[in-house]
Amino acid sequence: MNIPTRSAIFLSLLFHRTVLSLQPPAPRAIVVGAGPVGIAASLVLASRHGYDVTLLESSPETSIQTKYDPTKAFLYNVNARGQTLTKMFPNLHDKLVKRSVESKGFADATITVVPADPNLPIPKSSKLEKSFEMRNNENNEAGNAMPKSEKAVGVGYWIPRHEMVGLMVECIDEHNEKGEGGKISFYTGKECTSVSPRDVGGVFVEVYQADLVVGADGMNSKVRECLSHPRSAVGGWSLDCPKPNYFKLKKWRSPASFLRIKVLQLPPQFEIPDAEGNPPLITNSENIYAIRSIYKGPRNYLSLGLLPMKNNTAVRATNIVTRPDHEVWKLKDGNAIQTWFEKAFPRMNFNGMISNEEWDRFARAEGTRFPHCQYSRGMAVWDENGDSGVALVGDAIHAFPPDIGQGVNAGLMDVVCLDRALSGLDTVTGKEAKSAKENDKPSLGKNLARYQKQHSPEIASLIRLARFGAPYQYRQPHRADRILRTLWTLNVAMRLILNKITFNLVPPTCIILSQRPELTFRQVMRKADLTTLFLKVVVFGLIGLRFRPRLEILSMLKP
Structure with missing residues (x-):
């Protein structure tokens, strides 16, 4: 057995160091925004395109995104469109399936409609279609009917937002542990205020430099705002890029725009009293409930809706969605808001169910408002050499009220389309894109140009769907x-x-x-x-x- 000499060992180490130094460094990417869409973009860039990714989140702590927060206590229904992304990562999709409630659409879903009158018995859970028919017959309003043929195709998964973010953060850790592809570095408390190209190459976000920047920072996107600023004639983006005014939002008002929403927290497995002689109904987290109030007026109508979630021991959040002139927004005192709810829902025993602290928190909460139906015609820019650029995904390019159930799904599909573009594929079909010239060499700039050209009409159609799809599902009472x-x-x-x-x-x-x-x-x-x-x-x-x-x-x- 030959034992290598010191000289041989030194030459071997020198050879390996020389080879490593000759290898090009991994491309760098910055993703701004660590919601579900931003994390999805990070996973795609690192695992499928070999980018070393810097993920920036403006919230001061990671736990803000992964723990329950009553100001963001809404649920996603990840449908077949969103699953196009999740199925690209088997561990991500498996986590989603295990931690969510399966939904097969309107034809399969069941709902318990609780009448306002405490003397009426609570009917058994029924198919969602039938419950809408019952409501229609009760109120004699054609506007409340749900068409029988409205059936969803495929299986969706109900999951709270913080749990969706949590399982995706787990996938980041698992990706980094494998050591395959690029590395994802996650930084919190980093707010984006500037995005600019550099003559030396690359794009700067604050002090971070990268070849590709992805803006996934929501409807008030700082990345998009930076792209809408006037540009210098030298050392900027390619002249073929969308002009700055393309990154100014086009807005339309829908019947659901500006509805106000805030969350009232109910305890897990709370009881709903039934008519005299019947035992109370003990709620289950995986069921859908609609609890009616006695009020029907334009400024006091209210119904409490609860959507499915997996954890039967977690707080049950119900969204209060009304016009801005509703009476609940005028009550800023916990005792006053409790008194109002007890009159509106005489069946419910709120006094023993909800704490004084929760009534005070709910009364003081300002909530949020649904946005316009809006989108940015500009979705990407690239430099003159085609070596670096910026792309937008998710609410950074489109936002709308949640009535069509496509918010997170459309955002995840943006990431899928960006992935296809970066792979040299058609963003719509996922098949090999036809180049204008056979000898054209693929570049980041050309791929971003394809993303801009092919995906922009799709987003314009999405906003039209948001405007006319189902804008009255909140039963606005005016x-x-x-x-x-x-x-x-x-x-x-x-x-x-x-x-x-x-x-x-x-x-x-x-x-x-x-x-x-x-x-x-x-x-x-x-x-x-x-x-x-x-x-x-x-x-x-x-x-x-x-x-x-x-x-x-x-x-x-x-x-």
Whole structure:
């Protein structure tokens, strides 16, 4: 057995050091925003594209995102679109399935509707469709009916936001432990205030430099704001990039815009008293409940809705969603708000259920408001050499009220499309993209340009869906709301009837089409537009037939 000499060992170490020094360094990326979409972008860039990722979050501590917070106590339903991303990472998808409540759509979901009158027995849980029919018959309002054919395609998963973030952070740790691909470094308390290109190459976010920056920092995105500033003529982005004004938001108001929302925390497995002689109903976290109030007026109507969650021992949060002029926003004292709720919900024993501290917190909470339906036409920029650039994903490029259930799913699909673009693939189909010139060398700039060109029309269609999909599901109680809700429901019903009698030749309404994950948002809205065109042709045809005799008489009277 030959024992290597000191000289041989030294030469071997020198050789390996020389080889390592000749290898190009890993590309660097910065992701701004550590919500679900930002974490998804970090995982994709590190594991699939070999980037060393710096993930920046403005919150002062990581636990802010991964622990329950009543100001962010809402649930995601990760549907088939969002699962396009989660299934790229088997461990991520497995965690999601195990920690969530499975949902198979409107046809499969059950709901317990609790009447306001305490003398009425609580009906047994029923299919969501039937409960909407019951509500329609109770109130005799056509605007409350849920079409029977509204069925979701595929399986979705209900999970609280903080739990979704938590399991994704676990996936970051697991990725770093494997040591495969790039490394993800997570920093909190780092707020982005500047994004700028450099002549020496790369993009700077504060003191951090990278080849690629991904803005996933929400609807008030600082990254997008920086891209909307005027640019210098030298040393900036390529002239082929979207102009600064493309990064200024286009906004539309929907019937759900500016609704105010805040959370009332209920204890786990709380009891709902039943009619006399019946035992109380003990709630279960995996069931859906709708608890009605006695108030029906424009400024005092309220219904408590509870969506499914896996943990049956966790706090049960119910979202209070109303118009800004609702009475609950005028009550700033815990005792006053408790008294109001006890009158509104005479069936409930709030006095023994909710603490004085929670009533005080709820009364003082200002909550948040649903945004406009808004999006940025600009989604990416790149430098003149195509070596560095910036891309936007999630709420940084689109935001809308949560009534179509596509918020987190659309954001995760943004990351999927960015992944496809960086891989040289068509962002819509995931297939190999056709280059304008066969000899074109792939570059980051060209891939970002593809992301901008192909994904921008998809987001424009998403915002149209948000404007018209289901803007009255919160049963806004103003009289004008009720009239418009009835008209909207009649429109939905008419499209469903046409869809049935034409054997699917005429597509159904867009909110139903959006439940089909094989359709892009552009395809959804194109199909809905075909129905709109058909209805216009029918209406104008009927008008023409109605006035045709008069037009003939007038033509005969002309000399």
